[in-house]
Amino acid sequence: MNRTYELMFIVRPDMLDEDLNKLISTLESSVTSSGGTVKSEVWGKRRLAYTVRKFNDGIFVLLILDGTGPMVHELERRLRVTEPVIKFITVRTDEENKRLDKIKKIRESRKKASAATAPVTPEAGGEPAPATA
Amino acid sequence: MAEETKAPEATASTGDARPAERPERSERPERSDRGPRGPRSGGPGGPREGGRKYFRRKKVCKFCTEKIEAVNYKDVRLLAQFVAESGKIVPRRLTGVCTPHQRRLSLAIKQARNIALLPFAGRAQ
Numbered sequence: 001m002n003r004t005y006e007l008m009f010i011v012r013p014d015m016l017d018e019d020l021n022k023l024i025s026t027l028e029s030s031v032t033s034s035g036g037t038v039k040s041e042v043w044g045k046r047r048l049a050y051t052v053r054k055f056n057d058g059i060f061v062l063l064i065l066d067g068t069g070p071m072v073h074e075l076e077r078r079l080r081v082t083e084p085v086i087k088f089i090t091v092r093t094d095e096e097n098k099r100l101d102k103i104k105k106i107r108e109s110r111k112k113a114s115a116a117t118a119p120v121t122p123e124a125g126g127e128p129a130p131a132t133a
Numbered sequence: 134m135a136e137e138t139k140a141p142e143a144t145a146s147t148g149d150a151r152p153a154e155r156p157e158r159s160e161r162p163e164r165s166d167r168g169p170r171g172p173r174s175g176g177p178g179g180p181r182e183g184g185r186k187y188f189r190r191k192k193v194c195k196f197c198t199e200k201i202e203a204v205n206y207k208d209v210r211l212l213a214q215f216v217a218e219s220g221k222i223v224p225r226r227l228t229g230v231c232t233p234h235q236r237r238l239s240l241a242i243k244q245a246r247n248i249a250l251l252p253f254a255g256r257a258q
Contacts, residue, residue, distance in 0.1 A: 010248070010249065048249040049250060089206075
């Protein structure tokens, strides 16, 4: 029963690249070892909206995980202990993704149905005679 | 904005008291967005307040018209449009957002605040 999560954390800005990569790979390995998939994105240095632990900037990292609750719990525990990490947030996204997929499917089926019933107008009407743009 | 707050006091008869969310209005079990906003059904907020007979610019929900389904805490630029200068979340009656989208938006803003993408108070530098 795997759930999808998004874990975003902020690392202090004076952290080196290699340390950051080491940290990310440690987290990734802990995820894959407990049977999950992970994808990471480093957003880079951004200005924070408010001062966190006396820092005004931070390096944002996003992890998209697939795993169980206890696994995320473990990850969070690690992040709490890691000194350079100053903030993190975990958001569960599987229900949201399900909902978005459903909407997309409905929209596509609607488009297909309308394209089937009116085959001439929507496709060929790409070249607008009253081209205002 | 000042007129909106002064008007309800004149219409005490409609029971549209903003400060006190009265539980007597039994048809409102959930107070999340119903209490202060009263029995208004969304669009025209004008005619119910203080005898104003004209329609108040029928604002449409930006998310519904542009078909933005996913409101993520990560897209700060979108969220910042619904946040005031002071950092407060702008009420639905001013932005014209529909209820489900306002709820998701508010959740996203609060998540963004937690991860320091938006400020809790004051201007975002």
